[in-house]
Every structure is written in C-alpha cells, then in structure tokens.
Ligand SMILES: Nc1ncnc2c1ncn2[C@@H]1O[C@H](COP(=O)(O)OP(=O)(O)OP(=O)(O)O)[C@@H](O)[C@H]1O
C-alpha cells in the first residue's frame with residue numbers, strides 16, 4: 001500500500017515536469033510564431049531581398065561546409081571503426097584531438113577562422129571563410145556518427161562477407177555501408193542544423209555585408225562565395241544589433257525555427273523507418 | 275577416384291587467444307567428398323579449429339596459431355598459414371556457414387550474387403545461371419524463384435535464410451564447406467532439409483560440420499572428431515577421431531561414450 005503511494009508520487013512528479021516542459025516549449029514556439037508571422041504573410045516578404053539573400057547564402061554555406069566536412073569525416077569515421085588499431089598511440093592521439101575539437105566553444109573556432117582563413121590565407125571575411133570554419137566545427141560530429149553507425153553493425157555480417165573472400169574494403173563499401181547509411185545521414189542532418197543555428201563563427205568570419213545585393217539577381221550571383229555575406233542567423237543578429245529592427249528579426253527567427261523543426265522531423269522520420 | 279584423398283590435413287595445431295591456449299595439439303585428416311563432424315562439449319574448441327581452416331580466426335584480435343593446416347586443391351598442397359597465401363582466394367575456395375543465419379540487407383538475388391560479383395562475374399546471363407544453380411543446390415529455388423529481386427532476404431523464415439546463406443556460400447563454387455552449428459536455430463523440418471542437402475552436396479565438395487546434435491552427427495557424417503576440454507589448462511584437445519560408425523557403435527574413450535549417450539558433456 002505504502003509502496004504504491006510512493007510509486008504514484010514519483011509518477012506525479014514526472015508528469016508535472018513533463019507538462020511544465022511542454023507548456024514552456026509550446027509557449028516559446030507560439031511567442032516566436034506570433035511575433036514573426038505578420039511579415040511572412042505580407043507580400044513584402046518576397047520583396048525583402050535581404051531575407052531571401054540570407055536564405056540563399058545559408059544554403060550556400062551548408063553545401064560548402066558539408067561538402068568539405070562530409071567526405072573527410074565519413075572516411076575518417078570508417079577508418080577509425082574498421083581499419084584503425086585502437087591500441088596504436090597515434091590513433092589514440094587522433095581520437096583525443098577529435099574529442100577536444102568537439103568540445104571547443106564555437107566562438108574560439110571563429111577566432112581561429114578569423115586568424116587563419118580570413119587573414120593568414122587571405123580569404124577575407126567571406127562565405128568561404130565561414131564555410132571552412134564551420135566545416136571544422138561539424139567534422140567531429142560527422143566522424144563520430146559515422147564511426148558509431150559502423151560499430152553498431154553486427155560482426156556476423158562482416159564475417160559473412162569476409163568468409164566469401166571479400167576484402168576488407170569490399171566488405172565496408174558493399175555490405176556495411178548500406179547499414180550505416182541511415183546513421184550517417186542522420187548525422188549529416190544534425191550538422192545542417194548546427195550550421196544553420198551557428199552565429200559566433202559567422203559573426204567573426206562571414207563579414208555580413210549586403211553589398212553584393214545589387215548583383216543578387218545577376219547571373220554570377222551563386223558563385224560569389226568569396227564575398228562577404230550573411231546566413232539567416234547572422235542576419236537576425238544584424239537586424240537586432242545594427243538596425244534594431246526587432247520585428248523583422250522575429251520573422252527571421254521564425255524562419256530559422258521552422259527550418260530546425262523541419263530538419264528534426266526528417267531525423268525522426270529516418271529513425272522511424274528503421 | 276577420389277577415394278582416400280585427404281582434403282584437409284591439420285598437424286600439431288595450437289591456437290591461442292592472447293595468452294589463453296584454446297586448442298592443444300590437434301591432428302586431423304579430413305577426407306575429400308565426405309562429411310566430417312566435430313562434436314564435443316561447449317568451449318572445447320570446435321569453432322576455433324573450424325575457423326582456423328579458412329583463417330577466420332585471423333580477425334580475432336590477439337589470436338595466434340602454431341602448427342600446420344594444409345589443403346589439397348587439385349593435388350596442389352596449399353599451406354594455409356604460409357605468408358604467400360592470398361587469404362581472399364583461400365576463403366573463396368573454403369566456404370563457411372555460420373550458426374545464426376546472416377544474410378545481407380539486399381534482395382535474395384543480390385545476396386547470392388554477392389560472391390560471384392566480387393570475383394568478376396559481370397555478364398547477366400552467367401550471373402543468373404549461377405544464382406539459380408546455387409539456390410537449387412541449397413533447396414531453396416522453388417520457394418523464392420518468384421521473388422528473387424522483389425523480396426529482401428530478411429523477409430524469409432529462419433530456415434530459408436540459412437539455406438540462402440548456404441546458397442550464397444555455394445555461389446563462389448567452394449571446394450570445402452565449413453559449417454558451425456548451421457541448424458541450431460532451425461526447427462526439425464528445416465534441419466532435415468539441410469541435412470539432405472549436405473548429403474547431396476558431398477558429391478561435389480568436402481563438408482566439415484560442427485554440431486551439438488548427436489543424431490545429426492550420426493545421420494549425416496562419415497567421420498566424427500570428438501573434442502574435449504583438458505582439466506589442467508582448459509585447453510581443447512581431440513580425444514577421438516574415426517569413422518562415425520565406429521564412434522557411435524564402439525567408442526574407445528569413456529568420455530566419448532558418455533557424451534554421445536548424453537550422460538555427460
Ligand atoms: N574471440 C575469442 N577471444 C577469446 N577467447 C575465445 C574467443 N573465442 C573462443 N574463445 C575461447 O576459446 C575456447 C574455445 O572456444 P570455441 O568457441 O572454439 O568453443 P566451441 O567448442 O566452439 O564451443 P561451443 O560449442 O559453445 O560453440 C573457449 O574457452 C573460449 O572461451
């Protein structure tokens with residue numbers, strides 16, 4: 001009798017916490033939605049070139065940073081899980097480096113990007129510098145998710161393939177990769193989320209100018225990665241702090257939030273398909 | 275013509291996992307086109323011996339081998355652990371079927387075609403023929419011929435999956451088939467199917483099968499090797515090896531007798 005009471009009490013606490021949490025997040029979404037929706041249904045949204053420009057730049061940054069980090073990260077992850085000798089000192093050192101890299105605050109990475117890409121390599125404050133710095137930020141995550149997706153594959157499959165006379169590499173690419181694909185893909189989507197939400201690195205390395213706006217609709221627009229620019233998150237930052245346009249900042253916030261929600265739904269969808 | 279040829283000769287085999295001696299001084303000659311059964315209590319090293327024949331134990335970190343295993347490929351003796359041996363070629367010629375069915379996440383066809391494709395089978399016609407022949411040999415063709423490409427291998431029953439794994443192993447045309455308790459997760463009917471299959475297959479290849487099922491050993495095997503765990507050092511050793519009829523009708527070692535009659539082990 002008493003035991004049951006205790007049990008019920010614990011359940012009650014769980015429920016209260018859960019409901020509080022739900023209320024908090026729902027009111028957060030509602031608040032952003034309420035503050036930001038007006039401009040979206042306003043025709044002026046489509047003529048708001050700054051916003052659209054930031055959206056396109058965001059996509060460019062995503063493509064470039066993932067284009068750099070994915071091949072390196074996926075290969076490194078495969079190497080760590082399938083080929084590397086875990087007792088090797090150099091491998092251990094590499095692992096440590098990746099772990100540390102994963103823990104570096106993004107503002108510090110941004111500072112590095114500023115010193116290295118912007119000044120030392122002379123890429124200036126540009127979408128290119130920002131993307132390169134962002135790719136360093138997401139690299140550890142890609143390595144980790146790749147490695148983990150490979151590690152969860154039952155050893156029996158690997159043995160089955162090797163026992164047929166396949167080499168290690170044939171086994172990795174023909175048998176194991178199809179299994180790991182889902183996990184790697186999930187990792188990539190999470191990385192996109194991180195790139196979209198990142199602000200510190202962009203503040204320091206992207207520049208944030210809208211001067212190329214005039215060339216926006218000209219043919220050479222998509223190729224101007226070497227120009228200063230801004231992602232949505234950075235746009236929001238400037239809207240608030242440079243121009244104090246709080247209302248339009250909320251519009252940007254709503255778009256950002258929707259993108260993140262979309263990405264997370266994709267992740268949930270992938271995971272449920274398993 | 276093939277009478278009395280030793281397909282596999284194991285001489286003075288010692289296997290270690292790190293510093294643990296798992297197998298001590300095993301000597302076996304496996305005759306060609308026969309079924310040889312490995313029996314014995316759990317942990318006596320049956321799988322270890324089996325897996326050292328196609329060098330699958332190389333994959334276990336810290337495993338080490340002393341002794342000699344040689345295989346007769348068309349009268350050419352191949353010393354398995356010689357450094358010049360191409361392990362992938364060895365494993366192609368010495369197929370293996372595992373305890374738990376382990377099909378790949380692909381269609382039935384692609385599972386069977388996996389091996390041939392590795393070894394350069396490209397032409398569709400040729401591949402189709404190999405797949406069909408292997409599935410027929412594994413007594414699975416009639417059950418799957420209508421869904422070769424449509425169905426994933428995971429949609430098959432456990433027994434069908436195991437026969438698919440046998441077909442997959444047969445598709446690269448091995449000369450030896452090593453089987454580690456292939457029927458332990460199957461029901462009696464599926465087991466009988468696979469046993470019949472093995473008896474047919476021995477016309478073409480040499481089978482070594484690990485089994486815990488005494489009826490199975492006596493029903494299908496020609497030779498039986500009995501392994502035991504040594505008390506002093508827990509290493510596995512071979513205690514008796516002769517024709518299955520002799521093992522089951524006049525076992526010499528009291529441990530063999532006790533084991534096959536189910537008194538201990
Ligand atoms: N990968 C491994 N690492 C360390 N020790 C191992 C490994 N595989 C097997 N052993 C040990 O080697 C010995 C023989 O194992 P093995 O798997 O060959 O026995 P088995 O006769 O096949 O047993 P079972 O009938 O249970 O399958 C056991 O003591 C086991 O603990």
Ligand SMILES: [Mg+2]
Pocket residue numbers: 320321322454484
């Ligand atoms: Mg075993």
